[in-house]
Amino acid sequence: MNLRKYLVLTRAGIVEKLYYKASLYINLLGNVIFLIIAYYLWKAIYLSSGTTVIKGLSFEDTMIYVVLAVAMYNFMEVFLVWEIGRNIQSGKIILDIIKPIKFPLYMFFQTSGEVVSNFVAAFIPTVIIVSVITHGRIEFGLHILFFLISMVLGVLINYNINFFIGTVCLYTESIWGINIMKNVIVSLLSGVTIPLTFFPDSLYKIISLLPFQAICNIPLNILIGETEGIYAILVKIAFQFLWFLITMFFSSWFWNKSIKVITVNGG
Amino acid sequence: MKPIISLNNVNKEFKLVKRHEGLKGSIHDLFTREYNIIQAVNNISIQVMPGEIVGYLGPNGAGKSTTIKMMTGVLEPTSGEVLVDNIIPYKNRTLHAQKIGVVFGQRTQLWWSLPLIESFKILKDIYQISNATYQDMMKFYESIVDIEPLYHKPVRQMSLGQRTLSDILAAFLHNPKVVFLDEPTIGLDVSMKSKIHDLINAVNREKETTVILTTHDISDVDALCKRIVIIDKGKMIYDEGIDSLKKHFGAYRTIKVKFEGDNNLRLELNRQVVKKLQEFISDKVTIEEDWISILTNEKDKSAMDILNYLQTIHSINDMQILDISTESVIKKIYEEDID
Numbered sequence: 001m002n003l004r005k006y007l008v009l010t011r012a013g014i015v016e017k018l019y020y021k022a023s024l025y026i027n028l029l030g031n032v033i034f035l036i037i038a039y040y041l042w043k044a045i046y047l048s049s050g051t052t053v054i055k056g057l058s059f060e061d062t063m064i065y066v067v068l069a070v071a072m073y074n075f076m077e078v079f080l081v082w083e084i085g086r087n088i089q090s091g092k093i094i095l096d097i098i099k100p101i102k103f104p105l106y107m108f109f110q111t112s113g114e115v116v117s118n119f120v121a122a123f124i125p126t127v128i129i130v131s132v133i134t135h136g137r138i139e140f141g142l143h144i145l146f147f148l149i150s151m152v153l154g155v156l157i158n159y160n161i162n163f164f165i166g167t168v169c170l171y172t173e174s175i176w177g178i179n180i181m182k183n184v185i186v187s188l189l190s191g192v193t194i195p196l197t198f199f200p201d202s203l204y205k206i207i208s209l210l211p212f213q214a215i216c217n218i219p220l221n222i223l224i225g226e227t228e229g230i231y232a233i234l235v236k237i238a239f240q241f242l243w244f245l246i247t248m249f250f251s252s253w254f255w256n257k258s259i260k261v262i263t264v265n266g267g
Numbered sequence: 268m269k270p271i272i273s274l275n276n277v278n279k280e281f282k283l284v285k286r287h288e289g290l291k292g293s294i295h296d297l298f299t300r301e302y303n304i305i306q307a308v309n310n311i312s313i314q315v316m317p318g319e320i321v322g323y324l325g326p327n328g329a330g331k332s333t334t335i336k337m338m339t340g341v342l343e344p345t346s347g348e349v350l351v352d353n354i355i356p357y358k359n360r361t362l363h364a365q366k367i368g369v370v371f372g373q374r375t376q377l378w379w380s381l382p383l384i385e386s387f388k389i390l391k392d393i394y395q396i397s398n399a400t401y402q403d404m405m406k407f408y409e410s411i412v413d414i415e416p417l418y419h420k421p422v423r424q425m426s427l428g429q430r431t432l433s434d435i436l437a438a439f440l441h442n443p444k445v446v447f448l449d450e451p452t453i454g455l456d457v458s459m460k461s462k463i464h465d466l467i468n469a470v471n472r473e474k475e476t477t478v479i480l481t482t483h484d485i486s487d488v489d490a491l492c493k494r495i496v497i498i499d500k501g502k503m504i505y506d507e508g509i510d511s512l513k514k515h516f517g518a519y520r521t522i523k524v525k526f527e528g529d530n531n532l533r534l535e536l537n538r539q540v541v542k543k544l545q546e547f548i549s550d551k552v553t554i555e556e557d558w559i560s561i562l563t564n565e566k567d568k569s570a571m572d573i574l575n576y577l578q579t580i581h582s583i584n585d586m587q588i589l590d591i592s593t594e595s596v597i598k599k600i601y602e603e604d605i606d
Contacts, residue, residue, distance in 0.1 A: 008392035012378055012385065019380045019421075094341050095376040100364040100394060260343055 005101065006109045013113015024121060031074060031122070038066050055197045064130055064137060064224060065195045071126040072151075072216055073192040075118035076158050078111040081182060084166030085175030097259070104252055107166075108159055115155060127223075143222055146233045150219035153240040158215045160247035161186065163255070170258050191217035211243040271444060271477050272315035272338060277347035279308040279333050279501075307333040309501035310347070317444070318475040320467070322482065322492035322509075326601050330501040331481045335447050338479065339369055352444055365394065368438030372450035375434050377422045383433050384418040387440060394441035401440075408436055411469045412462055428459035435463060439470050445477045452484050464490040485594040497600055505600055512596055519599075522561045522570050523587040524577055533557055536581055543580075544573075562591075 017024070046052070046059045057065070084107065087093040097103050131138040165182045169175055187193050189212035196207060196217050207213055218236045221227040227236055285301040287293065308330045315321055325331050336342040337349050340356030340363045349356060356363045369376075377386040391401050408414050414436065417429055425433065431451060438446055448467070452460045468491060470476055480491060488495060488509070495512060497505035505512075526536050537554050544552045544561060551562045563573060570588055577583060 002395060004392055005395060008389050012381065012389050015385070016378065016380050090374070091371075092374050094336065094339070094371065095369065095374060097341055097360065098339050098364045098367070098369055100361050102361055 006105065009106070009109035010112045010116060013110060014117045015113070017114050017117040027074070028122065031070065034070060035067055038070070039063065042066065057195060057197060060134065060137075062195060064134060065191075065220065067126065067130055068220055068223065069192045069195075069216055071123050072154075072220060073187065073190070075115060075123045076155050076215065078114045078162075080107065080111055080159065080162040081166045081169070081179045082175060083107070083111070084163070085169035085179070088169050089175075103259075104163055104255055107163065111159075138224060143225065143233065146237065147219055147223040150222050150233075150237050150240060153237065153244050154215045154219045156244050157211055157240065157247050158186075160244070160251045161211065161215075164247070164251040167251070167255050167258050170261075186212055186215065189213065190215045191220065211247055214240040214243045268316055270314040271317045271352055272313065272479070273348070273350040274311055274313045274334075274338070275348045277308055277311045277334070277337065277349055278306070278345045279330075279337060279342065280345045281305045281307055306501050308337070308344075308498075311498065311501075311503050313496055313503070313506065315477060315479065317477055318471065319494060320471055320478040320480065320491050322480050322488045322495040323498075324482065324488070324495055324597060325498040327483075329499045331498065332449060334498070335449055335479065335481060338445075339367060339447055340364070365441070366444050368441065368443040368446040370431075370434050370438045370446070370448045370451050372431065372448075372453040375422065375430055377430070377433060377437060379423050380421055382419045382421055383425075386422065386433075386437065390437055390440050396441050400442060404440055404442065407470075407473065411466050412436075428455050431455060432459065432463060432466070435466060439474075439476065442474055443476065445479065448478060448480045448482075450482055451480070452482065452487055460484070460486060461490070467491055485592075485597065488597075489593055495597075497597070499601060509593070512593070519562060519564055519591045519596075520570050521587075521589040521591065522563065522573055523555075523558045523589070524561070524574070524583055525557050525559075525585040527582045527584045530557070540577065540580060 042059065042062050046054070046062075052058060054062075084093070087096060096106060099106055101109075127138060131140075162182070165178060168178055172178060189207055189210055191213055196204060196213055199207060218227075218240055222233055222236065227233055281304070282302045283305055284296075285303050287295050311330075311334065313321075323331055323334070333342065337344050338351055338356060340360045343357040351363065352366055354363050354366070377383065378389065381389075387405075390396075396404075412432065414432075417425065417433060420429075422430060422433065435448070435451060438448075452463055455463070464487070467478060467480075471478055478491070480487060482488065492509055494508050495505065496503065526533050528536070537559050540559060541552050541554060544559075551560075553560050561573060563570060574583075574586065
């Protein structure tokens, strides 16, 4: 496999992203506003609960989790469903299908540039800021390496789920509703909206078996030291890897099946 | 020599969901699914030799794009065999993609916000074009069209003409064996069209690229194609060289006549003549301002006979005899479905 063939797409994505500077800044601003809202929301929740620790998490723990979860989900989310759906509607998808790279891989590397630039431009600064403000609550040790592995797996699982949903657009020819539904489910069950430990125990058990928490919750817990010990970490990563294989299998199976019934619009 | 593209008895059916009208119909559609089967391509066989430029024509909705999509591997034929350079396109999309180039007018494969040269470099890596081939191709391009000023212009800032030109260059960049051009000159001005004609002809001559071209623009056909294939309602109705197309209809001529006299007299005369002519000439007789235009088949009624007859009615001030244009030939084929 010639890697250059693929990485050139990543590079193009980064350059394209940098081209739209305004959108980069507006994104940052949007995040800040969201975090201010989250801060007061959780403050109110803690004040009204009457205790300083809910389900083993202090206000500070929760804030660290929420801030990082949002930052993480933001750099992973590349609006793939939109991209595929729009290309189906406009018919541009033909041009993507007839590239000498398999379509699922082609789209992955097309969007990877945005993930990389979001990671560098938004996520890393957020981690550093959180670390400084909390006086070293995020330690920089060996687990950072595991975090990176886990994070890549999270990105891949998220991509597979998105790709699967994007393929559904071939049948529905509409995007909006499907995309909203996907966003709600993923952000709720992956731990982006509220820390997963806040769910009732029985529900938590079910959620922790699903692929969604492997997107955000697992890498995040490794990063903030919630998952401790090499063994525990490796189990989590193995769990992610399993879900990566399953989601990849289903998304490429579904795609290969769907492309046979495809009717490309127009012209 | 073996054909590079070979279509044998190809059929393509689409299953379309039947939609009912009105609110009641829409609610009905929520619960039931009925399908209409549409035969987009009906038993088509075409053999194309390497290095040919074939014009693939037909009215809107005739099934041209569907055929192209089967040849590019996007669609799978319902039945029949599609072979492009010994490959079944839809079964080997990735390998096939390496050998073909595609331009769909109005859509671009270029990177929207990047300068053109960046898109070319990306394509160079995706198609794994060697440095030498790439340099060669760029030099070749620069010798045909004035492309250098566009290198550093982002694609989204280009005019439609510049973008189409760039897209065509991009499609030929990896030196593919076959290039499919689907209405490449749609919406372009005359000078850009002729630039694009020169470019396609040059690449075809130099690299022996086979070109399949669909278009509604007869100037494309006249400038590029030596052979045309016409389909209508999914069926092939014509497949021959462009020379025999004209021979086929060469017997048709248009005679234009202007009578002596002032406008009022002419108006009256024209009206009378048209009425009389229509009795014994089945083809079209029309009035175009001062002129009467008569389309006749020389086999039935020679132009001379008609002129002689007209002279007996009134003296003629001016006249023209025109051979039929490619455009009107094709129009005739569309209208009559001649075999």
